[in-house]
Amino acid sequence: MKTTTKSLLFFLFFVPILMFGQTTLTGTVTEQSTSIPLPGVNVVIKNTTTGTATDFDGNYQIEVNNGDVLVFSYVGYQTIEITYSGQATLNVQLNEDAAQLNEIVIIGYGTTTKKDATGSVEAITAEDFTKGNIVTPENLLSGRVAGVSVTTSGAPGSGSQIKIRGGSSINASNDPLIIIDGLPIDNNGVSGSRGVLASINPNDIDSFSVLKDASATAIYGSRASNGVIIIVTKKGKSTFSATYDAQYSFGELTDRIDVFSGDAYRQLVASQPINGTTLDESLLGTANTNWQDEIFRNTVSSQHNLTMQGSLFKVLPTRFSFGVTNQEGAVLTSEFERRNLSLALNPSFFDDHLKINLNANLSFEDNRFGDSGQIGSALRYDPTQPVYDPSSPFGGFYQHIVSGNLANGTTNPVAELLQRNNTGDSNRTYGNLNFDYKFHFLPELRAVLNIGFDETEAKTIDITSLSSRIQNLDKVNSSSGYQKRTNKLLDGYLTYNKAFDKIRTEFTVGYSYQQFTNEGNNTGNTRDPLSLPSTFADPDVVLIGFFGRANLTFLDKYLLTLTYRRDGTSRFSKDNQWGDFPAAALAWNLSDEDFLKESKTISSLKLRAGYGITGQQAFFGANDIYLNRYRGGNVNSQYQFDNAAIQSLIASEINPDLKWEDTTTMEFGIDYGLFDERVSGSLNFFQKNSTDLLFTASVADGTNFSNSIIQNIGELQIQGIEFSINADVVKQDDFTVDFNFNATLLDREIKELALGQDVRTGGISGGTGNNIQLLREGFAPNSFSVFKQLYDNSGNPIEGAFVDLNGDNVINDDDRYLKENPGADVILGFQSNINYKNFDLSFNLRANLGNYVYNNVNSSRAQYELLQDNAVLGNVPTSVLETGFQRTSDVIISDIYVEDASFLKMDNITLGYTFSNISKHLKSVRLWGGVQNVFTITNYSGLDPEVFNGIDNIIYPRSRTILAGANFKF
Structure with a gap:
């Protein structure tokens, strides 16, 4: 008992010394290109479990010692490491990591990474879109993806003929299945509209995933022979x-x-x-x-x-x-x-x-x-x-x-x-x-x-x-x-x-x-x-x-x-x-x-x-x-x-064997x-x-x-x-x-x-x-x-x-x-x-x-x-x-x-x-x-x-x- 008491007193004696050696560090993490604060950024002392996260305004607070290496990480941004040298405030700017953003690939009913993808899938994010006078969304892909051709009329707002790998049919549709935020849309338009994609604002689109081979498209079964284009629209963010x-x-x-x-x-x-x-x-x-x-x-x-x-x-x-x-x-x-x-x-x-x-x-x-x-x-x-x-x-x-x-x-x-x-x-x-x-x-x-x-x-x-x-x-x-x-x-x-x-x-x-x-x-x-x-x-x-x-x-x-x-x-x-x-x-x-x-x-x-x-x-x-x-x-x-x-009726053609x-x-x-x-x-x-x-x-x-x-x-x-x-x-x-x-x-x-x-x-x-x-x-x-x-x-x-x-x-x-x-x-x-x-x-x-x-x-x-x-x-x-x-x-x-x-x-x-x-x-x-x-x-x-x-x-x-x-x- 005496030994335990002495050990406890010895530890309590050193607590003030340990506390005196630490410093409370504060700072703000922002996005470099826009200076907008980033909430939820992980701030961790390297090789430890000690850490925190930035608040809604991008602010953080952490106890550190001289020489500690601080690791700042956030999904979609490049991770940086900074060695603490005694300052009271440390403001950090993070750069977007395009490689990391592009690593995620949207597939049918889920996501994968480029490394884990087994099918022929190509993801195109906003920074890769075709630029110019883009009125309808399919033209963001024009010339950008192997195997995908987009032919557009000169008429204003007109639809396009989209073919993936030349289509798959002769007399039926050769249009790919288009999915917007998980909703497969009907390729048949209405009279009075220029086309099924004419009403969609390209500015709202965040990414395309083009699924080309059957191993990637088969999850959509009966509609996937002409390929699949998955459109993901832009989502809300916490920062204003x-x-x-x-x-x-x-x-x-x-x-x-x-x-x-x-x-x-x-x-x-x-x-x-x-x-x-x-x-x-x-x-x-x-x-x-x-x-x-x-x-x-x-x-x-x-x-x-x-x-x-x-x-x-x-x-x-x-x-x-x-x-x-x-x-x-x-x-x-x-x-x-x-x-x-x-x-x-x-x-x-x-x-x-x-x-x-x-x-x-x-x-x-x-x-x-x-x-x-x-x-x-x-x-x-x-x-x-x-x-x-x-x-x-x-x-x-x-x-x-x-x-x-x-x-x-x-x-x-x-x-x-x-x-x-x-x-x-x-x-x-x-x-x-x-x-x-x-x-x-x-x-x-x-x-x-x-x-x-x-x-x-x-x-x-x-x-x-x-x-x-x-x-x-x-x-x-x-x-x-x-x-x-x-x-x-x-x-x-x-x-x-x-x-x-x-x-x-x-x-x-x-x-x-x-x-x-x-x-x-x-x-x-x-x-x-x-x-x-x-x-x-x-x-x-x-x-x-x-x-x-x-x-x-x-x-x-x-x-x-x-x-x-x-x-x-x-x-x-x-x-x-x-x-x-x-x-x-x-x-x-x-x-x-x-x-x-x-x-x-x-x-x-x-x-x-x-x-x-x-x-x-x-x-x-x-x-x-x-x-x-x-x-x-x-x-x-x-x-x-x-x-x-009595008005006459005319029988229409019939084919019960169609499949x-x-x-x-x-x-x-x-x-x-x-x-x-x-x-x-x-x-x-x-x-x-x-x-x-x-x-x-x-x-x-x-x-x-x-x-x-x-x-x-x-x-x-x-x-x-x-x-x-x-x-x-x-x-x-x-x-x-x-x-x-x-x-x-x-x-x-x-x-x-x-x-x-x-x-x-x-x-x-x-x-x-x-x-x-x-x-x-x-x-x-x-x-x-x-x-x-x-x-x-x-x-x-x-x-x-x-x-x-x-x-x-x-x-x-x-x-x-x-x-x-x-x-x-x-x-x-x-x-x-x-x-x-x-x-x-x-x-x-x-x-x-x-x-x-x-x-x-x-x-x-x-x-x-x-x-x-x-x-x-x-x-x-x-x-x-x-x-x-x-x-x-x-x-x-x-x-x-x-x-x-x-x-x-x-x-x-x-x-x-x-x-x-x-x-x-x-x-x-x-x-x-x-x-x-x-x-x-x-x-x-x-x-x-x-x-x-x-x-x-x-x-x-x-x-x-x-x-x-x-x-x-x-």
Whole structure:
């Protein structure tokens, strides 16, 4: 007892000495770029358990001794260590750690890291987004991800054609599944809207994850054959900050389709007979009108975004944003306006065991649709006539008049645009509520519940003044419509994470329910008594899924992922309602082996192999084609029954055997990092085989209620190689240079069609019922089916003369051959960012090699016979001088119109300067300028080599746009 007492007294004697040797250190931790305080930063004395965390205002307090090493760490920021040297106050600034932020990859129903990913997944965060005049979110990815192509029309706010690895289907959808904060959205839009992504503000997006192979996408089963794009929106933060972005753009079309000027046209009409008949020069006017200049305009557009984030009531991390976009189209009257409201609440409770994420978005989209068909009219309209005629009885616009009436043929395109008001308004509400609970008694187990909702209501009104068509008639044709689409989601799943000595495990099991509805009505033309109003309500589409995934990691080097999903859909009959979609993937972190672990060159090296089956059920047709369905016949088709007139019913086509498309994917991949990850990227080899293709094909007469129905026929194979490299070329404190380069090689081949029969597709203008593309076994989809042109000794094409390929001395469809296809063989992307002190420069390049386009502008318009159509004169492209062709019908199927459309484009270049620490409240201002659609290098003779589906029949042209903007951070 005495010994114990002495020991206690000895200890108490030294306590004051120990306490005297310690100092209370205080300070504030802030973010270096914005000087905003950071709450929750860990402040720990190195090699001890002594530590604290910063409060809401970034302040901390800790007891330290001289020589202690303080470690400051915070998720997403670079950890720093500082040796304490006796000061009373120590303020610290942390830098964002881009490598750490990029390490997390969002996947289906969870997250992983780049090191642990076994599938082909690419994550793109905000700092990597494509810059420039970005109005719709998919363009943030343009040229940025290997295997992903984004083709956007020049129309304001227009949607894009997005393909991942060339799609997977022929006749069904090739659109990827897009998921916003856990909510899979419907790729079908509503009338009155520009597209399903047009209502989403790109400023609200934090990151994209692109899932490409089946081992990554199979967790989404029946909708994943075309790949998956997961969009994560920005969340609330505890620290207060505010930003205001303003952008103005000034667009101008830099190219036109070459047609004859007024003076050149008068000379042409005077000198060029048609089939020996002289043209009627009395129809010529005295004006010189460039009709393309008259229907196109220079544009002024703007975007404004205000964002505020911080803790609401000091406990609720919140983000609020408001955005306004106004975009003029290059075609007269074409306009797009969008207003967005976004709210994100991200509280956590019970010591972070329960995390709640609420994302609520409102979007209001207002459109005026300028009729892009008038671009074709502008090419054809007589350039010797004026736009306006004060004596005209057609609303003051010049029109072709024959015998006092409006002549048959093209009408004044300016009048058509200005005297039509075709508008559409859509209001969209979408978002989700996510609960993520980590069990107190079993912290390895998490339960996640996700509730999603997406509803769009749209109204359309189309009013056309009849004064453009009927003399002195001050009346209008008018129609209006209404449509509502809803999308409801309920997901629930459990995730269990546990490490057992040398093995790490993660197991996920869950259930998903999603319902889609679509209904609406249309008034018909209110002036026309024969145009009756109509209503529609599509059968609801319900998708149910059960899914599971197991991730096993051994020694942190060997990884195995097993995935399974069982999906059911209301679109198919009970016999085919359910589908099974399994997948497996293996990976080996080779760089963690002893023989590479100490390598100074190879910092990471992973080998991957995956196999899986995914599905496709988004065909274009009725949602209930497996049922006996009837539709009302013509209102005049009635029969009498018991003194009552009964309207007739018509049976619709039926296919109870319809089922999913299945796509089987095999992939081998290499992920690499060199020189401490200064250089990184991947190399992938893949093959996709889609079977039971959903296809509208002919059936035998009398076997159904239509001569063609949706069937499961055929097989498509796509093989490819992807390569990507990211490099930090220069990485200094005040000077950085980085770049991303990606390349994709694709080969597509139709392996099987029903009964081995060819299928003609690709309708074109000019003549009646002409098709220019063909589906044939052994060839790429939509290959161009054309006659082989004959040329004279001087190299000039001979009109109507083609090679007799089968040698039967008759030129017919049997002599058509397949010449190339619209799909690019190679897709390239290059992006670079250069930062020097406060200056920043970025640019983006894209290239397609081996893609071909059928020039339908020339094939249907560049012939002399079109100079006069009955009593109306019309213009033609000047390319007619090169061919000398007289008749459209003789030449329209010639291979002369299939052109190599390979191209190199610089999509954008931007230069900015940031002013920092301007005042106590204004942290920084970035001023920037740039150019969108900088240049295009191509041998294609048309307006733009990048067209949908490879047929150029008057595209909406893309403007070159000068950009100026400012970003304010508070």
